[in-house]
Amino acid sequence: MSPSPVIPLDQLVLERHTHGAHFEAAHAAVAGPAGAKHLGARVVEVPPGKRAWPYHAHHANDELFVVLAGQGELRMGDERYPVTTGDVVVCPAGGTASAHQLIAAADSPVPLRYLAVSSMREPDILEYPDSDKLGVFTGSAPGGDADKRTLTRFMSRGDAVAYWEGETGDDTP
Numbered sequence: 001m002s003p004s005p006v007i008p009l010d011q012l013v014l015e016r017h018t019h020g021a022h023f024e025a026a027h028a029a030v031a032g033p034a035g036a037k038h039l040g041a042r043v044v045e046v047p048p049g050k051r052a053w054p055y056h057a058h059h060a061n062d063e064l065f066v067v068l069a070g071q072g073e074l075r076m077g078d079e080r081y082p083v084t085t086g087d088v089v090v091c092p093a094g095g096t097a098s099a100h101q102l103i104a105a106a107d108s109p110v111p112l113r114y115l116a117v118s119s120m121r122e123p124d125i126l127e128y129p130d131s132d133k134l135g136v137f138t139g140s141a142p143g144g145d146a147d148k149r150t151l152t153r154f155m156s157r158g159d160a161v162a163y164w165e166g167e168t169g170d171d172t173p
Contacts, residue, residue: 025052
C-alpha cells in the first residue's frame, strides 16, 4: 500500500536538534514520506527566542514558509520583517541578498510553528553570510535524504584555491 497523501500534523513525531545557545528546533518531514520526489516539506517548531538554522541562502532552491502558530521575525537580506500566524513567507533562490532566517519571538507564549516547503533541486550551493561559509550538496537536496547524498561539504570562503592549483597533468601511476 502506498503512503497516505493525507498527513495529520498533530500526529507527526518531531525530531529535536540544538546547537549552542541560539539554535533549537523540532521538525518532521511530510512531503518525502508521502512520496513527493521534487517537493520538500517539513513542519518546524522553534522555541521562543531561538532559530532553527543559520542565516543562509540557497542558489538552487526556492523556499516558502507558512506560519501555523506563534510569532517571530524573518531576517532576509538587510531587512527584518515581523511574521505571525497565517503569514506566508517566500524566499527565492539567489545569493546573499536572498539569505534568510526565521527567528521565534522571545516573548511569544508559544513556539513559532511553520510549514517549510522547498523545491528540492540538487545540486545546491548554500551561502552562510554570518560565518562566511559555503555548503555544497549533490545527490540529494538540503533537507532531503542524506543517505542519497554523493557529496556534502562545508567550507570557509577563505579555503578557496586557484583553478589550476594541484593540477600537474601527470596521471601515470
